Structures are given as C-alpha cells and as structure tokens.
Amino acid sequence: MPKISVDDLKKIKEQQLNKMSVRAGHHRAKITVHMGTCGIAAGARDIMALFRDIIAEKDITDIILTNSGCAGLCAKEPMITVELEDSAPVKYVTLDAAKAKRIFEEHVMGGKVVEDLALAIGSETMAT
C-alpha cells in the first residue's frame, strides 16, 4: 500500500512558507461546483476534475475550487458559481468541458463575465 511521503508534504509546506495568501486563506477567485445528486448525475465530478487539471497545469495557487449542494435548478446541471474578489457571484449552467474551459479563461482569468453562458448574477439560495 503506498503512503503519501512525509517528505513531499514537508516540501510543499516549505515552498508555501512565503506565500501568505495561501496560508491566510486569501484568494482571488472561488469556483463552486454544485454537487447535489442532480449535479453529480449530470457530470459535476468531471467538471471539477477539469478545473483541477487546469489549475495544476497553470500552477495557480490563489483560486479556490470547492463544491456545494443542490441549488434547486436540477434541470440546469452541471452548474458552477464563479466569484471574483469584489464582484458579485455569477452562476453558469448546463456546462460541458468546452464551456467550462471558456469560463475559466474568460471570467476566472480574464475577469469578464461570459454572458451567453451565465444564468444569473448575484447571491443564491443554497441548499440546507
């Protein structure tokens, strides 16, 4: 059975010592993938994996990738909410890999809302 190397973990810790943004929980953007039963059945896990791969490939450390429950629009899954610092959250619906990549490039990295893919701008009611 493989064990995660303590040395590798310590190395990561040392590398991050001077990156206060990570340690203080500061982030430039947050991507929330909705993972209710509906989202998972519609492919939310693949969307999350795609964002994970892009973030790793670009070596980005100030974007938080997280998930949440069902937001109540099951027919519109997979859905994500993108929040940039000092901007209202934007919800994107009926995603696939191509749309998710475009949102990442144009909105998360470029700061411009992808209006033709967005459902709404503003706060949402989260599942309880």
Added chain:
Amino acid sequence: MEDISLHILDLAENGIRAGATLIRISVEEDSANDRVTIGIEDNGRGMTPEFLNKVMDPFVTTRTTRKVGLGLSLLQQSVQEADGEMSLTSEPGHGTSLVAFMKKSHIDRKPMGDLAGSVLCLIEGNADVDFVFDYRCDDRSYSLDTRELREIIEDIPLNHPSVIRLIEDNLRTGIKETNQA
C-alpha cells in the same frame, strides 16, 4: 447514477451538508463471498427515528431548494438490482451510518467507477472536513486518512493544488495496486 463511486460521492456530500466534520468511507470487494460492500459514516447532525423511517421515499428531503431527495432511493435501487441490501442507522446529534452490499458477480451490479475521483472531489471541495477512506480487495487494502496529512502540512489547506496532486497520485496508485489480482 452510472456507477458506485458516484453514489459514494453523493451520499458523502449529504453527510457534509448535515454538518459532518469527519466522513468515513469504506469499500470492500470480496471475491470469495461474491460481495461488494460499501459503508459511509458521518458525524453530522443525524436524523430522528421518524425521519429515518421515511428517508428512502424519493419525495422526502430536508432540503428547502427542492421537494425531492433522490440520493438514497437511487442507491437503494442500485443495491436491489444487484441482489443486495442496505441499512441506515442514525442518531440525532451523532451522525448517520450507511452500509450496503451487492452481489459482486451480478450482471446488473454497477461498475465501481472512479473511486479516486470521488474521494478527491470530496477532499478538494470540503477542505475543512476530514475523510478516512478504506479500500479492501480480497487480501489487499489501501487507506487514506486526511487527519494524518493535516498534522504534517499544518496550516497549508488540504485543497492546495500541490497537496491535491500528491493525494490524487497516491489515491490512484493505491486503488490500482489494491485492485490488481
């Protein structure tokens, strides 16, 4: 749900939404007894006996955003299709525990799917929650406990890309090696 790993992701997410800080997931493939067993245990807010009695009803949910709660009933259907059974126990304030088993060789048993992908999604998407994942395949086993990792990395979040990459490599290798006959 296309496979067992998606059911696991879905039901573990339920535990997180119920305020759990620790989720234990176990998966066992037992060829000698022709059985696949999954267990998901959380320390969330739990359910009252009254709610537990009706929780398999797809039109029962605690959510306020919609009127249906399909996760458990979909798993129950998958389990029954593969000649299995599932049981759920819960105590308010102490959490919920689910155990389900299926006949491993049953033609209608769903494939295991991407177990590593599901566990990784849970860890990455819920960095404040701890996960213990145990995978057993006959006489081989693999386990991952995020509490052990957290002790070493201290205030570096578990969902930091470098940590996640390390966890992903470990999960995929561990599951593959455990699953090899």
